Amino acid sequence: MKQKSYLLATDLDNTLVGDQTALNNLFSFYRDKQFDPALVYVTGRHLNSALSLIKQEKLPLPDILITDVGTAIYHAPDWSEDRTWAAWVNETWSPNDVLSASADFHSIIRQNLPHQKRISYTLDSCQPHIVQAIQAKLDTHHIPCHIVYSSGSDLDILPERSGKGKAMEYVLLEYAKKGVNILLAGDSGNDAEMLSLDYPAVIVGNAQDELNGLPPHALLYRAEGYYADGIKEAWDHFYPTIHI
Incomplete structure (x- = not known):
């Protein structure tokens, strides 16, 4: 290469x-x-x-x-x-903390993944405001991460790095x-x-x-x-x- x-x-x-x-x-x-x-x-x-x-x-x-x-x-x-x-990437990544902080958001559906390199959810396309709410919850709990929202329904919570x-x-x-x-x-x-x-x-x-x-x-x-x-x-x- x-x-x-x-x-x-x-x-x-x-x-x-x-x-x-x-x-x-x-x-x-x-x-x-x-x-x-x-x-x-x-x-x-x-x-x-x-x-x-x-x-x-x-x-x-x-x-x-x-x-x-x-x-x-x-x-x-x-x-x-x-x-x-x-x-x-994983030095500051706490997937269990992410899962705990997002547990109260019942309208999101967790995607089935074979690992916890990322925590991903599917959202209803009519509820983009939930992304901001989840971000605020993670910030309040000082959980280092990086949120990516795409295609009107996919919410990926990634390690901050x-x-x-x-x-x-x-x-x-x-x-x-x-x-x-x-x-x-x-x-x-x-x-x-x-x-x-x-x-x-x-x-x-x-x-x-x-x-x-x-x-x-x-x-x-x-x-x-x-x-x-x-x-x-x-x-x-x-x-x-x-x-x-």
Whole structure:
């Protein structure tokens, strides 16, 4: 990965994945131009769910897999976890305290996860005010954490040191070639932190309305194309000199 001059870091569901033709066209484009970019998948899914999707969609295996909204980082090909990142993230993480503080909110439904790297809930789309109430409760009890609300229903309570943006910064520092040409891609609120980094980034055309509030900047491209078509459109925008 450190030898590669280009890097694509993308969310999976509804960003890279969602239109099979667009997906095929994107990777055919990379093959035809002989880029062979390093691949980092950055997803809200847990490890086994992400690997299942990769297999189901016949996606190229990534060099790095960031899962659980940036709380865990795994290396190909054996998917061993980055222990340095895990130790740093979990040093101040108290999932049982989070569960205790959120227990009084009966209208939220806890998501079934195989671990406590994050605590995630599903909310009724008509009750976004609950997010602020939960945040206030956690603050009152001085529980260090990081809340991400996305897609109008998903509430992820993460370790305060985690998130897609922080995990991506760590991966770039530790594993990427210095000065690598990068494109970040996403479609929902849990991508906002990553898309706001100081690197070329794309919001795909089918993105959630919640990303409309991201401040515009020169490195943030809003694509018209949906899913992987939006990624290719942004690649052409940022790296036009790659055409032969």
